[in-house]
Structures are given as C-alpha cells and as structure tokens.
Amino acid sequence: MSFVLMKVLESAPHRYDKGMKILTLGKIGKVYDALTEDIKENDTVLDIGCGTGLLTLRAALKGALVTAIDINPEMLEIAKKRINELEKDTSVRFLEMGVAELDTFEESSFDIIVSGLCFSELSTDEITYALDQISRILREDGLFLLADEIKSKFFLKRIINWFIRIPLVIISYILTQTTSRTLKNIEEQVTAAGMTIKFRKSNFLENFVSLKIINEVKK
Amino acid sequence: MKITSYLYYIFVTILETLLRFFPIPAKTGYQKIGNPDKDSPVLLTCNFHLTILRLKKATRGLNYHLLIANSNGINVWCASTGGHLNNHSVISVIKISGIEKKVNHKKIILPQLAAPGIEAKVIYKKTGWKVLWGPVEAKDIPLFFKLNFEKTNQMRKVKFRVLQRIEIAVMWFFLAALFLMPIWGPLYGVEAVFMLAQIFLTYFLVMMSFPIYEKIFQKESSKKKSFFSLGNLVVFLINIIYAAIGVVLYAIVYKHDYSWILIRWSIVSFVLVLIIGMDLKGSTPIYKSDTHQDRLYDVGIDLERCKGTRICIDVCPRNCFEMIEDQNKVSNPRKENCVQCGACIVQCPFDALYFVNKAGDIIEPETIRTFKLNMMGKRK
Numbered sequence: 001m002s003f004v005l006m007k008v009l010e011s012a013p014h015r016y017d018k019g020m021k022i023l024t025l026g027k028i029g030k031v032y033d034a035l036t037e038d039i040k041e042n043d044t045v046l047d048i049g050c051g052t053g054l055l056t057l058r059a060a061l062k063g064a065l066v067t068a069i070d071i072n073p074e075m076l077e078i079a080k081k082r083i084n085e086l087e088k089d090t091s092v093r094f095l096e097m098g099v100a101e102l103d104t105f106e107e108s109s110f111d112i113i114v115s116g117l118c119f120s121e122l123s124t125d126e127i128t129y130a131l132d133q134i135s136r137i138l139r140e141d142g143l144f145l146l147a148d149e150i151k152s153k154f155f156l157k158r159i160i161n162w163f164i165r166i167p168l169v170i171i172s173y174i175l176t177q178t179t180s181r182t183l184k185n186i187e188e189q190v191t192a193a194g195m196t197i198k199f200r201k202s203n204f205l206e207n208f209v210s211l212k213i214i215n216e217v218k219k
Numbered sequence: 220m221k222i223t224s225y226l227y228y229i230f231v232t233i234l235e236t237l238l239r240f241f242p243i244p245a246k247t248g249y250q251k252i253g254n255p256d257k258d259s260p261v262l263l264t265c266n267f268h269l270t271i272l273r274l275k276k277a278t279r280g281l282n283y284h285l286l287i288a289n290s291n292g293i294n295v296w297c298a299s300t301g302g303h304l305n306n307h308s309v310i311s312v313i314k315i316s317g318i319e320k321k322v323n324h325k326k327i328i329l330p331q332l333a334a335p336g337i338e339a340k341v342i343y344k345k346t347g348w349k350v351l352w353g354p355v356e357a358k359d360i361p362l363f364f365k366l367n368f369e370k371t372n373q374m375r376k377v378k379f380r381v382l383q384r385i386e387i388a389v390m391w392f393f394l395a396a397l398f399l400m401p402i403w404g405p406l407y408g409v410e411a412v413f414m415l416a417q418i419f420l421t422y423f424l425v426m427m428s429f430p431i432y433e434k435i436f437q438k439e440s441s442k443k444k445s446f447f448s449l450g451n452l453v454v455f456l457i458n459i460i461y462a463a464i465g466v467v468l469y470a471i472v473y474k475h476d477y478s479w480i481l482i483r484w485s486i487v488s489f490v491l492v493l494i495i496g497m498d499l500k501g502s503t504p505i506y507k508s509d510t511h512q513d514r515l516y517d518v519g520i521d522l523e524r525c526k527g528t529r530i531c532i533d534v535c536p537r538n539c540f541e542m543i544e545d546q547n548k549v550s551n552p553r554k555e556n557c558v559q560c561g562a563c564i565v566q567c568p569f570d571a572l573y574f575v576n577k578a579g580d581i582i583e584p585e586t587i588r589t590f591k592l593n594m595m596g597k598r599k
Contacts, residue, residue, distance in 0.1 A: 071307040073589045100311035123247045123289065129315045132261065 032058060032116060034201070035145050035210050039064050039190045043111040046137070048099065048130070049118025053079030059114065060090040067110075071098045099126055102133035110138050114145045120183045127186070131193035135215055144195060144213040152206035161207045182207070228276060235269040236266055236386055237393040243268040244292030248333045249316040253282035257323045260368070262353065262360075263312065264330060265290035265304050272358075277357035281364055284321060288312040296504070300560055302591040306341045308449060313346045328353040334534040334562035336591060348423070370533070377536040377558075381427070387502060388426040392419040409478065413465055415485055420461065421454055421491055429503060433439025454495075458488030505537070507559050516559055516574035516582065522548050524571035531563035531572060539563075561587045 032054055039045060041063035047056045050068035052075055059066045060083060070076050076094050081088060083092050097104075099122060113134055119127055134144055152158045190213055199212035235243055245268040252262075252275065263286040264274055271287060288308040290298035298304035313319070313327070329337060331352045339350035354363050354374035363370060396415050403411035462484035469477040501508025507515060518539070527547035532540045537556040540549050540563070549571075551557075562586050564572040574582040 019277070071305070096312055098307035103314075123492075125248055125315050126311060187451045 014027045028054070031147055031208075031210055035116070035147050035212075036062070036114065038143055038145070038212070039112055041113075044109065046105070046110045046113045048102075048113060048115040048134075049121070050079050050094070051075050051117070053082045055114045055116050056092060057082055057086075059112075060086070060092050061088070063090075064112070065091045067093045067095065068099075069095045069097045071096065095175075099130040099133070100132060102137060105133075105137045107136055108139040108142075110142060112143045112145065113138055117149065119146065119186065120149050127183075127189055128193070131189055131195070135193050135195055138215040140215060142215045143198075144190075144211075144215060146186070146190075146209075146211045146213065148186070148209060149182045149207060150186060150202070150209045151184050155204060157206050161205055183209075187211070228272065231272060232269070235272070236389065239269060239386070239390050240394050242292030245271050247287045247289045247312060249312075249318060249321075250285040250287060252278060252285050253280070255282040255284050255321075257321070258274065259283050259322065260364070261286060261318060261322060261324075262328045262329055263288055263309065263333075265293065265298050265333075267292055267293045267294045267298070270294055274357045274360075276359050281361060284318060285311045285415060286316055286318060286327070296332040296335075296560070299333045300591055302336060304333055304336050305591075306336075306338055306345075309337055309342055310345050313342075313348055324379070325349060325546060326351060330537060331355050331370075331378070331534055331562075332560075334566055335560045336565075338565060338588060340568060355536055372538070373534070375536060376538055377504050379429070379503055383504075384426045384429065385423070388419070388423045391422055391502070415482065417458060417461055417484060417487065418491055421458060421488070423496060424457065425495055425499070429499075455488055456492070457599045459485060462488070505558065507557070513576070516576045517554055518551055518557055518563060519548060519573050519575040521571045521573070524569045525549055526569050526571070528568060530566050530568065534562040534566050536560065536562070544591065561591070 025055060036055060036058040039059050039062045042137045043059075043062075043064040045059045045064040047053075047059065047066060047068040050056045050070045051072075056066055056068040057078055068076075069077060070079070073096055076096055080094055083090060119130070122130065138144060152161060186209075187200070190197060190211070194216075195213045196216050197211055198214045200209065202209040225443050230513065245266045246406065247266050247349055259282050261284045261467060266287050266289055274285075275308055288304060288556045289311065290304035290308060293303050295304060309327075311327070319325075325346075325348045327342075329339075332355055334352060337350070339352075342348055342350050351368060352370075353368075354360060354370055356374070359370075359374045363374060392415075395418050399415065399418075400411065403414060407414065459481075462481050465484065466477050466480050469475075484558070500506035525548045527542065528550065529549070531549055537553070537558055539551045539553045539556050541552050542548075543550050559574075561574070564574065564587050567584065570584045573584055574587065
C-alpha cells in the first residue's frame with residue numbers, strides 16, 4: 001500500500017477518509033486502533049498533524065483530554081465536525097499550528113503524543129526539531145505513538161515499492177501537482193533525540209511502520 | 220561565472236521550464252548568498268527549484284541570507300494563493316533554520332506575490348520578525364537593495380512579457396506532447412510530429428497575440444462565452460491552412476492523395492481551439508479566470524475602517540489602488556485590473572477590504588485568510 005495519493009486527498013478533504021480506506025485496503029483503521037490501544041481515560045494527549053481527526057477521535061472516545069494540531073484549516077474543520085457529531089461528551093481542543101510552534105507547550109505537559117502520516121510531510125530539520133520538542137513536552141515515561149510511510153531498508157523491497165509508487169506518483173502529480181515523501185531513518189532520529197523505541201510493527205513490504213516510543217530519559 | 224556552471228544553468232532552466240507545470244521541490248532551510256554578515260538582509264522564497272535558480276542568477280554579486288520555505292515545490296504566487304506557502308511555512312523556516320543566530324536584526328523580506336498567503340501580522344506576533352514586501356520580480360532585487368529597500372511602482376506590478384508568454388506556450392505544448400506522443404506516435408508516425416507542431420503553433424499564436432485575440436476576436440457576450448467567435452474562426456482557419464500545406468507537401472513527397480490528413484488535422488484544430496478558449500484569461504497572470512461567472516468578485520472598501528496605511532497599495536500586483544490624499548483613505552479606481560489574488564484583503568490590518576460580487580455576496584477577510592482562494596467556488 002502506498003500513501004502517495006494522500007496529497008490528492010489533502011486538497012479534497014471531504015474525500016480524504018474514503019480515499020484512505022481504499023488506499024490502505026481498509027487497514028488504516030486497524031493500524032490506528034492498535035496504535036491507540038494504550039490511551040486511557042483522562043490522559044492528556046497531543047495529536048500532531050491531526051488531519052481529519054482519525055486519531056483524535058479514537059483518543060477522545062477513550063475519554064482522553066486531547067489537543068489536536070494541524071496546519072491545514074480545511075482539515076481542522078472536518079475534524080471538528082467529526083468530533084461534534086459524536087453524541088458523547090469529549091474533551092478536544094483544536095489549534096491551527098505546525099511543529100515549529102510545539103515550543104509554546106509547557107514542559108512535561110502530555111502523557112501521550114500521537115502522530116499519523118504527518119512526519120513524512122516534514123523536512124529533516126523539522127523532524128529533528130519536532131522530536132526534541134516532543135521529548136521536552138512529553139512527561140517522563142510518556143508514550144509517543146507514530147504511524148507513517150517509510151523507506152524500506154531492504155533493497156528488493158525498496159525496488160518493489162518503487163514500482164508500486166511510480167504510477168501513483170504520476171496520478172497524484174496530474175491531479176494535484178504535488179507528491180508525498182517517505183520517512184528515512186526515523187528510528188535513528190528518534191533514538192538520537194533521547195527516546196527509546198519500545199515496540200515496532202511494519203507490513204511485509206516495509207513501507208509503513210507503527211512505532212511506540214517511550215520518553216525514558218529526561219534531559 | 221564559470222562555463223560549467225553556465226551550462227548547468229542553461230540545461231536546468233530549459234528542462235525545468237519544459238516541466239514547469241509540475242512542482243519541483245528543492246531543499247528547504249538556510250542558504251548563504253555571497254558573503255553576508257550579521258547586518259545583511261534576510262530574504263525568503265519558495266522551494267520551487269526553478270525560482271531559486273533564477274533568484275540566485277538575478278542577485279549575483281549581492282550579499283544576503285536566503286531562507287527557503289516549504290511551498291511543496293510550487294512557485295510563490297500559485298503556492299500562496301493555493302495555501303501551500305502559508306504562515307506555517309514561514310514560521311517554521313524562521314524558527315528552525317537557525318537564522319536568529321546569524322543576524323542581529325529581525326527584518327525579513329518576502330516576495331510581494333506571497334502576500335495572498337502569508338499574514339505579516341501573524342508572522343510578527345508568532346516570531347517577532349517584521350515583514351517587508353520585496354519586489355515582484357527577482358531581477359529588481361539589486362535595485363531594491365540600492366534604493367535602501369524602497370520599491371518603485373514598477374517593481375510592484377506583475378507583467379506578462381514576450382518571454383513569459385513564450386514560456387507559458389512552451390509549457391502547455393510540452394505537457395500536451397507528453398501525453399499525446401505516446402498515443403499519436405505509434406498511431407501516426409511522422410504525422411504525429413506535424414500534429415504536435417500544429418498545437419504549438421496555435422497556442423503560440425494565441426498567447427503572443429493575447430490582448431488582441433481576447434479583446435477584438437473573443438468579445439464575450441454578457442451571458443456566456445460562445446465558441447463560434449471571430450477569434451476562434453481565425454485560429455481555426457490558420458490551422459486549416461497549415462493542414463492544407465501539410466497535405467500538399469505529403470502529396471509532393473509521397474506522390475499520393477493524402478486529403479484525409481486535412482480532416483484529421485481539422486478535428487485536432489477544432490478540439491484544440493475549444494480547449495484553449497476554455498480558460499484563456501486564466502492562463503495569464505494579468506486577468507481573472509472567467510470560467511466560472513459566479514466566482515468573479517471585486518474588492519470592496521469599507522471607508523469607515525480604512526486608516527490609510529497604504530499596505531494594499533504596496534501589495535497589489537495590478538496597481539488597482541490610489542490614495543485619496545486629503546482624506547487619508549484609499550480608493551480603487553482601476554477595479555478592472557484586479558486579478559482577484561486577495562493580497563490586499565489578507566494584509567489589511569483593519570479589515571477594511573473584502574470581496575463582493577455582482578449579487579452583493581460578501582466574503583469576509585477572515586474567510587480569505589483561512590481558506591485562501593481554494594474554496595472560492597464552494598463558498599456562497
């Protein structure tokens with residue numbers, strides 16, 4: 001599965017969820033379910049790049065106190081609508097901001113930080129900055145849950161992914177004149193930021209990964 | 220300039236001009252231009268590779284700090300009106316590139332055409348950096364520096380020069396060739412080359428003669444644009460003549476009757492004229508697209524709110540505004556020039572400007588700031 005087409009979807013947010021379901025062969029829901037299984041009631045949760053709020057929704061349903069940030073106001077509108085349509089009291093706060101403004105949050109102010117398909121949109125410098133900030137604003141032993149598209153370490157799998165990707169890149173270029181990137185060396189960067197990967201799960205082709213990262217050492 | 224770097228510049232420019240319909244992202248972040256020191260100016264641009272290349276060429280010999288903000292590889296104007304080059308791109312590059320340690324001032328020069336997408340007020344509030352709107356074109360930057368960062372009126376205007384027209388014609392032609400050649404090539408062989416040349420010729424002619432073609436021949440009726448306009452007829456006739464010459468040449472070379480070529484080439488011309496006529500104005504930087512009559516808005520002024528800051532005059536690329544000096548208010552006597560980029564509305568610190576259409580529907584500044592022009596058609 002590839003997520004190149006998410007650019008197509010980003011410019012048409014109202015079709016985003018349907019598109020994601022098709023692209024991931026219906027797996028995205030399960031991946032996100034598994035990723036958020038550790039979230040408990042009254043946890044303070046930060047969703048970085050919440051998009052249409054798929055992860056925000058899961059956290060909110062568990063009774064967590066969620067702060068969801070995204071730079072795209074159209075996406076935020078959809079996420080807000082999704083939460084408002086729930087016939088349940090939830091505690092969600094939406095903010096239009098990017099990772100560059102993570103420094104506005106207090107130290108150790110979150111129990112759990114989640115991020116789905118957002119880091120692959122960032123530049124290397126932004127990822128380094130974001131990871132440093134996450135390590136600061138996440139409480140000690142807090143969890144950072146990450147799901148994203150990656151570049152496989154195996155040559156053969158990379159070739160296969162490459163062939164799957166090319167037609168999708170062309171289609172998304174024609175439709176939206178944009179493309180997405182894959183994450184390189186995210187695991188090394190996480191470790192360099194002083195956090196520890198507790199759990200890692202990826203699919204067979206190694207183009208998608210879910211990570212549970214623990215913020216063990218405080219600087 | 221070394222011969223190798225000159226050759227590189229020419230090669231990349233040609234390649235990326237042909238492909239300029241597609242975004243070509245460059246690395247974002249900090250770059251040193253010349254030998255800047257702590258007092259040197261800071262400039263920002265998008266991460267469209269061709270833009271950076273041209274900017275560097277136009278500013279050779281100057282010393283400044285360059286920040287490349289993420290615009291998803293799209294040029295400044297398209298990216299800012301489409302929401303790709305936005306406040307977040309600028310905040311991110313200011314905070315993360317480490318520029319604050321390299322200079323001892325907090326002034327950043329942004330391209331004027333980024334004004335529809337970036338709010339100077341927000342940048343100042345979130346980073347403490349003061350935004351100054353630079354010239355529209357990179358080639359004016361050396362003079363802009365010399366004038367101590369003052370813009371002349373000419374530097375504010377978007378133009379559509381001969382070279383730019385050729386560039387757009389070439390871009391569309393190359394795009395058509397890219398899609399049609401794999402189909403036409405195997406089907407028609409050498410003839411396909413002639414058909415492509417015909418496409419180029421037509422588009423080139425229309426683009427070059429643009430204001431005349433549009434104003435005299437295409438005179439739109441008040442209700443709907445009609446396909447059977449004089450302009451389309453002229454273009455069609457030129458195509459037929461081209462095809463007829465082709466048939467005669469074929470007959471001379473191959474000694475055979477090839478009149479069916481005339482029919483095929485005529486069909487191609489017909490479709491071509493139809494496609495070009497669809498959004499001719501929209502493919503230029505100096506007119507509003509007229510594909511959707513319901514999306515045509517004018518800029519309205521709330522004189523109560525106007526405090527005469529002149530910011531709208533500074534960011535308007537079409538010279539629409541004029542100061543009423545004795546009242547210290549602004550007016551827009553050249554409304555018909557407006558291309559509906561929204562820069563003035565987004566930048567006005569007192570929300571004195573807004574979009575209004577013929578039916579009297581108003582789009583508030585806050586809506587434009589949030590959604591840019593993406594949702595123009597969807598909003599009522």
